[in-house]
Amino acid sequence: MADIFDFGSLETPLSEKTAQKLDSEHGISQREHFVIPTQADLKRRTITASKNDTAQENHKSSIYVCGNSLGLQPKCTKTYIERYLSTWSTQGVYGHFKSLDDELTKPWMNIDDQASAAMAPIVGATPNEVAVMETLTANLHFLLASFYKPTAYKYKILIEGKAFPSDHFAVQSHLAQHNYSAREALVLLEPDDSDKHYFSTQHILDTITEHAGSLALILLPGIHFYSGQFFDIKNITAHAHAHNVLIGWDLAHAAGNVPLQLHDWDVDFAAWCTYKYLNSGPGCIGALFVHDRHTAVANSPEKALESSSAPNDVLTGGLEAEKRFGFRHRLCGWWGSSKTTRFEMDNVFVPIAGAAGWQVSNPSALDTTSVLASLSVFERAGSVVELRKRSVLLTGYLEYLLLNWPTVDGGQRPYTLLTPVNPEERGAQISVRLDPGLLDGVVVDLEAEAVVVDERKPDVIRVAPTPLYNTFSDVWNFVDILSRSLEKRRKAS
Numbered sequence: 001m002a003d004i005f006d007f008g009s010l011e012t013p014l015s016e017k018t019a020q021k022l023d024s025e026h027g028i029s030q031r032e033h034f035v036i037p038t039q040a041d042l043k044r045r046t047i048t049a050s051k052n053d054t055a056q057e058n059h060k061s062s063i064y065v066c067g068n069s070l071g072l073q074p075k076c077t078k079t080y081i082e083r084y085l086s087t088w089s090t091q092g093v094y095g096h097f098k099s100l101d102d103e104l105t106k107p108w109m110n111i112d113d114q115a116s117a118a119m120a121p122i123v124g125a126t127p128n129e130v131a132v133m134e135t136l137t138a139n140l141h142f143l144l145a146s147f148y149k150p151t152a153y154k155y156k157i158l159i160e161g162k163a164f165p166s167d168h169f170a171v172q173s174h175l176a177q178h179n180y181s182a183r184e185a186l187v188l189l190e191p192d193d194s195d196k197h198y199f200s201t202q203h204i205l206d207t208i209t210e211h212a213g214s215l216a217l218i219l220l221p222g223i224h225f226y227s228g229q230f231f232d233i234k235n236i237t238a239h240a241h242a243h244n245v246l247i248g249w250d251l252a253h254a255a256g257n258v259p260l261q262l263h264d265w266d267v268d269f270a271a272w273c274t275y276k277y278l279n280s281g282p283g284c285i286g287a288l289f290v291h292d293r294h295t296a297v298a299n300s301p302e303k304a305l306e307s308s309s310a311p312n313d314v315l316t317g318g319l320e321a322e323k324r325f326g327f328r329h330r331l332c333g334w335w336g337s338s339k340t341t342r343f344e345m346d347n348v349f350v351p352i353a354g355a356a357g358w359q360v361s362n363p364s365a366l367d368t369t370s371v372l373a374s375l376s377v378f379e380r381a382g383s384v385v386e387l388r389k390r391s392v393l394l395t396g397y398l399e400y401l402l403l404n405w406p407t408v409d410g411g412q413r414p415y416t417l418l419t420p421v422n423p424e425e426r427g428a429q430i431s432v433r434l435d436p437g438l439l440d441g442v443v444v445d446l447e448a449e450a451v452v453v454d455e456r457k458p459d460v461i462r463v464a465p466t467p468l469y470n471t472f473s474d475v476w477n478f479v480d481i482l483s484r485s486l487e488k489r490r491k492a493s
């Protein structure tokens with residue numbers, strides 16, 4: 001159970017002093033290890049500040065509560081990237097293999113193993129079950145290619161009705177690949193009540209039960225991008241398996257946000273990006289998880305090749321190779337093939353046992369370096385479980401202020417909250433639905449005060465106090481500025 005703190009029991013829960021007191025009691029977590037854009041940074045039309053720009057306000061931090069969209073930059077990222085650039089400039093191709101005394105990452109040839117090991121604890125997996133590779137949608141494609149194996153009776157895919165569009169597109173294209181139309185083979189999970197955007201676990205389980213006879217696969221979000229709802233991954237996965245249905249999870253909004261135990265929860269597969277709560281930079285390399293159960297390679301390369309009359313024959317690829325080595329089908333590339341034989345260039349795909357066997361291309365060392373930098377901040381912070389304690393408090397405080405902030409005329413607040421009230425059912429994000437017509441003006445006001453949130457038209461702002469770098473004062477300032485903006489915009493309308 002998450003620790004639920006009653007903010008109403010504080011002496012003056014709505015005062016700024018209380019926010020400052022909470023900060024002094026709970027510390028600032030890893031904030032000093034991040035570059036927080038200043039107010040002047042956000043207002044400038046150039047990337048770099050002019051030397052004459054020394055005004056005091058230039059050093060005032062912005063209120064950045066947008067880590068659910070793009071996480072901020074850890075300070076160490078610059079050092080890691082500079083080290084990468086120096087390795088490239090001083091070593092050229094040797095950078096792939098040569099260990100250097102002052103390296104921060106392994107030589108590029110093995111940087112993928114280092115990244116899997118660093119990423120595994122974030123999602124509760126063994127290093128063997130994680131590959132840091134490609135990007136989220138691309139990884140969903142790779143996983144669907146492996147796990148969607150329709151039969152005459154079980155051929156449908158269940159996704160959430162308003163799934164992130166990219167997931168929707170990916171799933172539809174795999175149905176089409178197998179000659180199914182969305183109408184015949186796509187099952188959409190709708191919320192219990194369409195206006196509330198909430199999915200009770202019972203409703204999800206019932207929907208799975210209802211379609212189980214024809215379902216081949218389920219793909220759901222760990223945390224819903226729009227409402228911030230945290231799904232009960234463990235019980236939904238168990239229920240899918242009880243009905244003989246494979247299940248995968250899009251963890252874009254969950255990785256680095258909430259504790260996950262993908263291995264113990266028996267999840268079949270999952271994919272996520274690293275640019276939100278994992279702070280690796282825009283469009284940076286993503287990651288995937290494949291449970292140990294699915295990654296085994298039954299026959300050792302030696303044994304498999306022995307049983308082949310012509311090991312170098314092109315027939316050792318494709319279905320032939322899958323049978324001989326005994327591994328789950330995937331879309332293959334050379335980086336998923338054994339490191340010991342990879343450079344023999346003989347067209348024999350020798351799958352790496354583990355999620356690494358799903359790799360296709362050599363991963364961007366630049367991207368992976370950035371991931372390793374940002375994961376080093378998580379290592380310093382301790383576990384995601386530790387961060388979650390702070391996150392529950394910060395998000396609870398945000399919710400409390402939003403629900404209790406006084407309005408000037410004592411009337412109703414011009415917004416409702418879409419995110420579940422139970423801390424167990426949400427991560428760091430609260431989605432605020434503004435009354436119709438307010439969004440555009442509010443976004444202008446927030447920007448003018450250097451408050452960064454994420455907007456979803458026509459009327460939602462998503463606010464994410466990120467435990468690594470946000471403070472209680474950030475939350476207080478956000479609610480104060482939002483409330484003043486709403487009063488102004490309401491009067492003007």
Ligand SMILES: Cc1ncc(COP(=O)(O)O)c(C=O)c1O
Nearest residue numbers: 135136137138164166225252273
């Ligand atoms: C829930 C979810 N799924 C998929 C994506 C697509 O990610 P990418 O562009 O990295 O493939 C996003 C991007 O924000 C997302 O939030």
